[in-house]
Amino acid sequence: MSWFRLIILSSASLLSVVSASDQRLPMKNVVGIPKSRVVLYQPNGENFQCFDGSNTILFKQVNDNYCDCVDGSDEPGTSACSNGHFFCQNLGYTSEYIPSSRVNDKICDCCDGSDEHSSGVSCPNLCEELGRATRVERERLAAIAKVGFAKRLELAKAGKELKNQKLKDVEPLKEEKTSLETYQKDLEVLKKTAEDLERKLQDEHRDQWNAGQAEIKKKRAADMFLEVDKNSDAKLTLDEVKLLPYLDTDHDGVVSDEEAKNILSVEESDIEHFVASVYDLLKSAKRSFTQEKKLREEEEAAEKEPEPDDDLVADEDKSTAEEPHSNEEVQIEDEDEKMPPYPQEAQAATEEANKFRKLYDETSNKLHEVNQKIKDAETFASADFGEDFAWAPLKGQCFETTVMQYVYKLCPFEKASQKDKGGYGETSLGNFKDWTGAAPRKHSKQTYHEGQQCWNGPQRSTQVEIECGEENEIVEVSEPAKCEYHFTFRTPAACNDPEKEEPLHTEL
């Protein structure tokens, strides 16, 4: 893009046109820049070059209320450039830049009123007043900071002591840990030896009994085989099996082929086949049949009696009353299937093994406890309680404030919560997540998250803004968005050394 510069015949008309609002400004005194930049606005011949080099214009076009430079550098004193800045000197207060769009907009932005130089609005100079008020406020804050900082030093001291104490407490724990670990290893060996013996003796006993059981079963099966083998031809057929009433599973008074085939799946069964494949089926069929028969009889009996109102209860009563009886019968046959107790020797081995198991478990628990203690102490010692550990004593404490009908509670490093004054139970507003202040002021904010879920909303969370104060207190609670809370928490732990604070602005 290139500018065709042409002869300016007259600017009188321009002046007359714009005088009503944004007057042509005197050239020698460039409005809207700090003293430090005056040098940049010295005429170079009759030209001015935009700072970004985008254009070269006549110097008298600087602050002529028309934006010639892409970077806005030609119009520091007018609103002509949409990306420009105006410098408020604000003598007696703090200097600042404001966006050019606030120049001559009929609103006083600079406390010295310099931004409204041509709008017809007369702005009072409030800088002295503001400066005074700011000084008073700063002094007030400084006083608080002084007291607070003294307390912070105490907190830091206490915090460090806590930390040291914890670390100190850890030393014996560490020794204990070592000895517990050794002891645990020894116990492990002893335990294993005892358990091996225990297992060996028990296995022997069980094998022995199992062998006997097989014999018994064989014998019983043979007895039953004889009983069922009506024609004594050493073979069972379907017809013979059908004579067994307890195979009538559908209770129609007849044992059908189907019912019999459920038990006898072959044409003929000899004694070996019977022991291996039929005996157990027959035995359990007999057992179920007996049980079912009992139940049916009970039901029939119950139907005859008029039902009381609470029939459910009556039913339950009956069944519980009858249960042991029916079980009894089944158990009679099962009892000899139960292994007899281990012999003396095996029982002694179990006692020995139990002793070591118990000791081992106790030691493990203790070790776990000790490890936890060590971990807690180390976590505490390495936790972010501020550079000087001043926050450490606040862990474990809680602070409350009441706003309208709610009591809000903050337990730093743990949780935030809310409770209705008249109600029971707390609503969690979040558990401690981390320090979340923007660097370098990381310790200016904490976030608590994953609190109680909101109806139709997110899990509750809380941002805690931290300020310096003489006491620990929640000074403000708000809910900027549903279920997103904001606390302001004041604490001496956040007070900085007033001596090291940035010196007050020279212009104050």
Add this chain to the structure above:
Amino acid sequence: MVRWLIPLLAILSLSHAVKREDFKTCEQSSFCKRHRSITDSTFRVQIDETNEAIRKRYVPEIALDSQYKKQPFSSVDISAVEASIVTGDKNAKLIVTFDPFLVNVLNSHGELVSQLNREGKLKVEEFRKKEEGKRSFRDSKPFGSSSVGVDISFVGFKTAFGLPEHADSFALRTTVGNTDPYRLYNLDVFEYEINNPMALYVAIPYILAHRSNRSVGALWFNAAETWIDTSSSASSKGIFRNVLDKVTGSAENIPHFDAHFISESGLVDVFFFVGPTLRDVQRQNAKVTGVTPLPPIFSIAYHQCRWNYNDEQDVAKVNAGFDEWDIPMDVIWLDIEHTDGKKYFTWDQNKFGHAKEMIDNVASKGRKMVTIIDPHIKKDDGYYVYKDAKDKGLFVKKADGTTDFEGHCWPGSSEYLDFWHPETRAYWKDQFSFSRYVGSTPDLFTWNDMNEPSVFSGPEITMDKDAIHYGGIEHREVHNMYGMMYHSATFEGQLARTGGKDRPFILTRSGFVGTQRTAAIWTGDNTAEWGHLEISVPMLLSLSVSGAPFVGADVGGFFGNPDEQLLTRWYQAGAYQPFFRAHAHIDTRRREPWLMSESTRLAIRSAIRARYALLPYWYTLFQEHTVNGIPPMRPIFYGFPSEEQHFEEQKQWLLGDALLVRPVLEKDTYNVMVNLPFGENGDERWYDWETGVEQRAGQIYVDAPIEATPVFQRGGTIVPTWQRIRRASILMLDDPLTLFVALDSTKSAKGEVYLDDGKTHDYREGKFIHTQFHYRAETPSKSVFESKVLGGNRDAKNWVERIQIRGIDQAPKTVEVIRLSDPTEVLEFSHDRDRKVLTIRNPAALLTQSFTVNLFF
């Protein structure tokens, strides 16, 4: 004003015809027809019961513009079989045939454009004393069924628009055989669904039919629950023969768009706006139903809303936030939580105990505030509004006509003010006085919500149909205009509080015919989903073509949490829609722009700033609307009435006649297809609004990175802008203008600007400035830009600081400005050869004085 009735003879013939037309409910009655002509090619056709009817049918006359003028017909010829009636302006004709009964509407070209009762669906159920039909336990139906219905055909038209408010396509679809009919019954719909004809908050029973260079409009003037079955089809000319034979040539397959209107009560009462062009129809409608008066300028700037800004500190922070991040903003809104227990006109003393200070503080930066005021009044004897209204008997009554109607709404048990009662209106008006509304100031404006009315405990969340209004009117007869009766009373109150000096601003959710005269409309409780962003365009276009131009949708979506991409795209679309307000449900996360990532914040900031730059253009468009009814947000075919491929367009729209907007409405989309019309002669020229680079017409693909909104300037237009974006619109009022001149194929362009104090009614006394711009190539070596004052005597300070000409190949040799009573001055300029853009430096000429800029090549 003359009311013109058809002679008795016609009435007798008609009633005779009606009886033979198988109107089974008409046995004991005859119909009275009154046909009135309004100035400007408009007919009104009414069909009523005779005077023997046991009850007068309700006519919502109050919804019409009180200024509308009636005019005698220029001729009425009645024969035994038909009557032929010509409007006063002789440009439209009605031919009524008696047997079968048929009303034919002909435009100034003698073309048959509409027919009433072509399909013979005219049906009127008479009032009866006994209850009949299905009775619901809630609706006592003391007068039986009194429904009315008739079919209206738009002959020669395939496409039609209107019938707001539905979250549905812009072009009306065929409901017959497809869906339920379009329903118009103002309701508070929770989380409404898109793409269906369900009723929403607004009812404007108006259809605009359009074909190449021809338009016609019909307004079914009825305030009761209404269903409209629509179909677009084509028929052989046989069915139109009667009339077509007389007036048109031959056409075998004649398209027609048919609408069957069915209302639960009221009159058959139809306005025909006969055209023949789109602009004619828009103007004719505006003359009858009125226009949106010039809005205060803050109301067309950016609004910041949320349910709810929690307290005064919150308001102060939000206000300061916009300054901190240098984002312009004009209005902060307070939703229902600002009140003491949802008692409107009161403040929660814990949170808003210093209302006046708070408002003054916001106003000190040139900004405004809005509070919500709803029509349900908390039943609480300690609440002065309730007590006053109870004592004066101002509430809507139950079916018995004596006990107050009660329902549940935000405050719990509530009663509803009856705005048909003159005393209610007078009382309501008083409530806005600064002494009555404690804490209010001239910088506080009003939001009327829940005015369908919403009744949580009522059938379909609204008022029982047999509730009784003043004068024994049944609610069923007037339901769809309750919202309008309410916000118009609010308007009267706001007008009265400054003695008529300041312009009111009211936002309403519910509306009816005529709402535009007193309120802006937003599309209610939408959702933060892409589909809702996309549907906002057809919804706003439907309202705009139906006479309600000041409309918008909640930016960001009311329910749910938009992600940053959706929020950004919504701001970009909203920036080019008439009412531009961000709003959010109480259960959603905060959305102030600075809570987003930096890139999103910057994209939102530039979208809002783009709106502020265009405020002079927007304001001029709203002024134009007051003159001819044309809405600022227009369908593409408003600018290109013969280009059929754009008729159903609903992703892009025209802002005035100069800008075409196609915001990104789709997720993860960074390149969009834009369809730039070729123009009548195929030589239309278009320019990228941002860069000024010419774009060829037709379907083009343009890049739309997340910070960009595709906007194009039409060749032949001049757009006035403000380039000094300040905190609030009122602070920019005196700022100089930058004009964007886009050349057409003849190297010329036209435009205008209208400005005033943006606040008061002083413009009615001439305190405005209206200036026309015209650029043309006078000779090959000389082009001329002229600024000519059209009117107004405001002592405006605005000057033209920059003229950018787009589409100019060659740099001139010299540019000079000739101002009144000043010597000619040579101006600097720069020419960008690549972009073909010429920028003329500071003509420094006031808008209030005509001037000329000459370009010598």
